[in-house]
Amino acid sequence: MYNEAIINDTKEMVREKLLNEGTGHDWYHIERVWKTAVTLAEKEKANRFIVELAALLHDLIDDKLVANKDEAVQEVMYWLEGVGVTSKDSERILEIIETISFRGGHSKKLNTLEAQIVQDADRLDAIGAIGIARCFAYAGSKGDPLFDPKLSVREKMTEEEYRKGKSNAVHHFYEKLLKLKDLMNTGAAREMAEERHAFMEDYLTRFFNEWEGH
Numbered sequence: 001m002y003n004e005a006i007i008n009d010t011k012e013m014v015r016e017k018l019l020n021e022g023t024g025h026d027w028y029h030i031e032r033v034w035k036t037a038v039t040l041a042e043k044e045k046a047n048r049f050i051v052e053l054a055a056l057l058h059d060l061i062d063d064k065l066v067a068n069k070d071e072a073v074q075e076v077m078y079w080l081e082g083v084g085v086t087s088k089d090s091e092r093i094l095e096i097i098e099t100i101s102f103r104g105g106h107s108k109k110l111n112t113l114e115a116q117i118v119q120d121a122d123r124l125d126a127i128g129a130i131g132i133a134r135c136f137a138y139a140g141s142k143g144d145p146l147f148d149p150k151l152s153v154r155e156k157m158t159e160e161e162y163r164k165g166k167s168n169a170v171h172h173f174y175e176k177l178l179k180l181k182d183l184m185n186t187g188a189a190r191e192m193a194e195e196r197h198a199f200m201e202d203y204l205t206r207f208f209n210e211w212e213g214h
């Protein structure tokens with residue numbers, strides 16, 4: 001059953017926890033994923049309560065953010081119990097955030113609509129205008145360049161450069177961002193992704209034109 005107080009309490013808890021996060025999984029990323037997930041849930045007629053809570057909690061157990069994943073899962077479980085989410089709903093929410101935080105879960109089709117929506121919303125935040133901004137912000141934080149013609153193709157990298165994971169922002173478009181459109185689970189997300197994808201292609205065309213002095 002939809003319970004707005006539980007959503008609000010959870011939102012405040014996550015906001016406080018992530019306000020100073022620096023890995024691209026800050027509170028505003030969560031807030032955007034949450035809003036996008038609501039849009040998708042309405043279009044796809046999914047269970048909004050489950051979708052909203054899973055979207056809000058989706059990064060709290062990510063091993064890029066927490067030292068101990070099992071502990072983080074426990075904490076989320078206690079939280080849900082504490083705010084009065086039924087154990088059946090808690091299980092559904094935890095299953096969603098565990099499956100989508102699983103790295104390389106790329107090709108595995110998620111088995112509930114609610115999980116598919118949260119994953120789609122998370123992926124939509126990695127493309128389009130926001131996705132471009134996040135990509136350059138991430139590269140900057142790693143000390144990677146905007147673009148390096150030498151490093152843009154795996155074949156041109158030395159073994160050491162490749163091992164060190166030395167990359168550049170534009171390379172990340174080809175390695176990941178331009179692939180996300182075709183990985184969307186739901187029709188509603190695919191529709192949103194089309195537009196964001198086209199914008200990135202346009203962006204890259206302009207980027208390379210300007211790179212060449214045109």
Ligand code: ADP
Nearest residue numbers: 024125126131134135136138139167168169172
């Ligand atoms: P997720 O949110 O799916 O866990 P990541 O932690 O891999 O994704 O990435 C967080 C953000 O940083 C995303 O917007 C992603 O596109 C961007 N990012 C990840 N790796 C790179 C990279 N090597 N270069 C530029 N941007 C990156």
Ligand code: NI
Nearest residue numbers: 025058059122
């Ligand atoms: Ni995320």
